[in-house]
Amino acid sequence: MQISQLGEFGLIQRIKNALPHPPAEVIVGIGDDVAVLKVSDSEYLLATCDVQVENVHFSRSVISPYQLGRRIAAINVSDIAAMAGAPLWALVSLTLPRELETDFVDALYEGMHEQLNLAGAVIVGGNLSRIEKDIVIDLCLLGKVTPDNLLLRSGACKGDLILVTGWLGDSRAGLELIRRPELIISENSRKQVVQRHLTPQPRLREGQELGSSALVHSLVDVSDGLISDIGHICRASRVGAEIWLGNVPISSAARETAHAAGQDVSAWALAGGEDYELLFTASPDASAEILSLLEERTGTPCSVIGRVVDEAEGTHLLLENGTKMALPEGSVGWDHFTSARP
Amino acid sequence: MQISQLGEFGLIQRIKNALPHPPAEVIVGIGDDVAVLKVSDSEYLLATCDVQVENVHFSRSVISPYQLGRRIAAINVSDIAAMAGAPLWALVSLTLPRELETDFVDALYEGMHEQLNLAGAVIVGGNLSRIEKDIVIDLCLLGKVTPDNLLLRSGACKGDLILVTGWLGDSRAGLELIRRPELIISENSRKQVVQRHLTPQPRLREGQELGSSALVHSLVDVSDGLISDIGHICRASRVGAEIWLGNVPISSAARETAHAAGQDVSAWALAGGEDYELLFTASPDASAEILSLLEERTGTPCSVIGRVVDEAEGTHLLLENGTKMALPEGSVGWDHFTSARP
Numbered sequence: 001m002q003i004s005q006l007g008e009f010g011l012i013q014r015i016k017n018a019l020p021h022p023p024a025e026v027i028v029g030i031g032d033d034v035a036v037l038k039v040s041d042s043e044y045l046l047a048t049c050d051v052q053v054e055n056v057h058f059s060r061s062v063i064s065p066y067q068l069g070r071r072i073a074a075i076n077v078s079d080i081a082a083m084a085g086a087p088l089w090a091l092v093s094l095t096l097p098r099e100l101e102t103d104f105v106d107a108l109y110e111g112m113h114e115q116l117n118l119a120g121a122v123i124v125g126g127n128l129s130r131i132e133k134d135i136v137i138d139l140c141l142l143g144k145v146t147p148d149n150l151l152l153r154s155g156a157c158k159g160d161l162i163l164v165t166g167w168l169g170d171s172r173a174g175l176e177l178i179r180r181p182e183l184i185i186s187e188n189s190r191k192q193v194v195q196r197h198l199t200p201q202p203r204l205r206e207g208q209e210l211g212s213s214a215l216v217h218s219l220v221d222v223s224d225g226l227i228s229d230i231g232h233i234c235r236a237s238r239v240g241a242e243i244w245l246g247n248v249p250i251s252s253a254a255r256e257t258a259h260a261a262g263q264d265v266s267a268w269a270l271a272g273g274e275d276y277e278l279l280f281t282a283s284p285d286a287s288a289e290i291l292s293l294l295e296e297r298t299g300t301p302c303s304v305i306g307r308v309v310d311e312a313e314g315t316h317l318l319l320e321n322g323t324k325m326a327l328p329e330g331s332v333g334w335d336h337f338t339s340a341r342p
Numbered sequence: 343m344q345i346s347q348l349g350e351f352g353l354i355q356r357i358k359n360a361l362p363h364p365p366a367e368v369i370v371g372i373g374d375d376v377a378v379l380k381v382s383d384s385e386y387l388l389a390t391c392d393v394q395v396e397n398v399h400f401s402r403s404v405i406s407p408y409q410l411g412r413r414i415a416a417i418n419v420s421d422i423a424a425m426a427g428a429p430l431w432a433l434v435s436l437t438l439p440r441e442l443e444t445d446f447v448d449a450l451y452e453g454m455h456e457q458l459n460l461a462g463a464v465i466v467g468g469n470l471s472r473i474e475k476d477i478v479i480d481l482c483l484l485g486k487v488t489p490d491n492l493l494l495r496s497g498a499c500k501g502d503l504i505l506v507t508g509w510l511g512d513s514r515a516g517l518e519l520i521r522r523p524e525l526i527i528s529e530n531s532r533k534q535v536v537q538r539h540l541t542p543q544p545r546l547r548e549g550q551e552l553g554s555s556a557l558v559h560s561l562v563d564v565s566d567g568l569i570s571d572i573g574h575i576c577r578a579s580r581v582g583a584e585i586w587l588g589n590v591p592i593s594s595a596a597r598e599t600a601h602a603a604g605q606d607v608s609a610w611a612l613a614g615g616e617d618y619e620l621l622f623t624a625s626p627d628a629s630a631e632i633l634s635l636l637e638e639r640t641g642t643p644c645s646v647i648g649r650v651v652d653e654a655e656g657t658h659l660l661l662e663n664g665t666k667m668a669l670p671e672g673s674v675g676w677d678h679f680t681s682a683r684p
Contacts, residue, residue: 001443001444001445002440002441002442002443002444003438003440003441003442003443003444003447004440004441006444008470011444011447011470012470014444014447014448015447015451018448018451018452019451019455019464019465020455022464022466023464026431026464026466029464029465029466029467030465030466030467030468032467033467034467035431035433035466035467037430037431037466037484039381039385039387040382043381045381045387045484047431047433047466047467047482047484048433048467049433049435049467049468049469049480049482050469051435051437051469051471051480053437053471053472053473055474056437056471056472056473056474057471088379089368089377089379089389091377091389091390091391091482093391093393093435093480093482095393095395095398095478096345098344098345098346099344099346100344100345101343101344101345102343102344102345102348102353102356103343105345105353105356105357106356106360109357109360109361110360113361113362122361122364122365122368122371123361123371123372124364124368124371124372124377124379124389125371125372125374125375125376125377125389125390125391126372126391127391127392127393127480128350128353128354129393129395129398129399130395130398131395131398131476131478132397132398132475132476133474133475133476134473134474134475134476136437136473136478136480138391138393138435138469138478138480138482140389140391140433140435140480140482142379142387142389142484
């Protein structure tokens with residue numbers, strides 16, 4: 001069997017099943033974006049890594065090395081944010097073709113450093129190697145969180161509301177404009193969504209506020225796409241979910257882009273991914289408090305976009321006209337081995 | 343300027359120079375194989391990563407996925423051993439072509455798991471991604487060490503003796519036999535050196551014994567090659583070194599291979615690299631005690647192969663006939679961007 005038949009998540013599950021059950025100090029292991037490791041009773045170590053592969057995740061003709069550095073750092077910081085943690089230290093593994101210019105490496109590190117510095121983290125090591133063709137950048141980010149503040153995918157309860165920070169679909173809109181620069185939209189909108197795609201801003205302070213509020217039951221970041229990421233919460237928490245399409249926050253810039261492209265902006269918001277917003281659940285009572293707390297302390301708007309239901313009800317979308325659409329598990333969102341960029 | 347003009351170590355220095363000085367909790371940062379990070383007064387976190395790139399570090403026609411898994415785990419464990427630390431947790435980033443068989447991934451993880459398990463470490467996460475062509479495996483290994491046991495490159499003192507565990511040159515001999523299987527040598531010798539190349543055994547217990555002995559001044563593992571790795575100690579410690587060629591430990595299997603290949607076994611031992619032995623310095627008084635301690639507790643033989651001299655004297659080789667040969671800094675050993683496999 002080829003790995004493309006199994007898919008990314010199938011392969012992860014296969015790897016997990018083949019390895020022995022980890023010891024108790026591994027609070028969260030294989031299958032999550034971040035490993036949670038008990039270093040003491042008062043502190044957990046967080047460890048995550050994310051790879052950017054040339055001609056899979058990026059093209060040198062589209063993203064500058066500085067932007068690429070910011071982007072890979074942001075993706076990792078977002079993973080730590082989704083645990084309500086604080087980033088500390090980064091290791092960077094680079095595989096580079098021999099003929100690459102040193103300027104590229106300089107700008108890449110400048111970008112990584114700037115984004116990590118915003119998050120309070122520093123680059124402490126890594127590895128350099130040669131490759132024949134495509135550049136591969138693997139950033140491993142370590143962070144910390146107190147056991148009380150840690151938020152996982154697995155805490156959602158039936159009856160919770162589902163909330164998301166910011167806007168969904170901007171990154172997918174930015175990708176559309178990069179591919180089809182001839183599309184006519186306002187310069188401000190173009191700049192906004194292209195920037196959201198190339199150099200996303202992780203919701204680090206928001207994650208930390210959610211962790212310390214003691215009001216949130218489960219948390220992930222929106223990297224694969226809303227439908228896929230709410231699926232991660234549902235599977236880990238053994239619940240179902242109902243997403244209220246009319247409440248999903250979509251920016252006017254994304255709407256403008258989708259209109260110009262003749263495409264469905266809702267599909268971008270639901271399945272586009274790479275927005276790096278935070279998606280979380282909390283009891284209805286707590287939700288109002290969280291909305292005002294986040295707005296007040298971080299300035300970030302937040303939307304209630306659905307509710308957690310019984311596992312038996314599955315995951316579905318509620319349209320504004322009252323129609324319910326079932327969302328088959330794992331059918332929407334990014335999978336490295338089975339998806340192709342549309 | 344292209345990175346091949348700067349070389350691997352030049353590029354690392356350039357990256358280090360461009361970044362701000364790290365905060366005090368970063369005990370060892372960029373430029374070493376392992377980052378040392380202060381998590382508390384009584385414990386340091388160790389973090390290292392090493393990459394294996396297809397058609398640069400390995401060929402699927404030569405190494406099995408199981409052996410490859412053992413090999414990449416061993417290389418990382420050796421880095422932790424060279425800090426006198428204990429491995430704990432591993433993250434594995436894989437970039438794989440879509441058409442790869444799942445059997446390959448199964449066997450790769452089996453190999454990584456077995457080698458890590460021997461070292462007391464578990465796989466806790468990672469990242470899967472697609473790549474068009476060459477497989478890239480990045481293993482990030484975390485470990486711990488107490489501040490008292492930590493050994494660095496930077497502690498060598500003038501007058502120290504230089505010691506090394508085991509034998510040097512076996513890995514290079516194994517590589518020769520993989521390339522030239524037609525060479526006629528005994529089956530036992532062939533098996534020994536090929537195994538040392540494909541699945542090296544890290545000197546983990548030896549490193550830990552050296553750390554807790556409180557007798558050792560500086561320590562590295564022999565990954566780039568003896569001459570290159572003693573250079574790391576010399577630069578970090580601001581000393582020079584004299585290597586006694588007649589004392590460098592070379593196995594009869596490596597000698598047999600070099601003879602059959604019509605090559606110089608001393609060159610393999612001095613510059614071949616990838617033996618993953620431990621290279622360290624200690625005062626002459628302590629050296630005898632260390633030799634018996636290591637032999638008694640681990641069964642591993644150890645050789646005195648030179649002495650630490652004043653920085654102004656540089657690094658040189660002392661031949662058995664008394665001839666001194668200067669070793670120009672950085673001229674011998676593996677460099678990812680400037681070296682080609684001979």
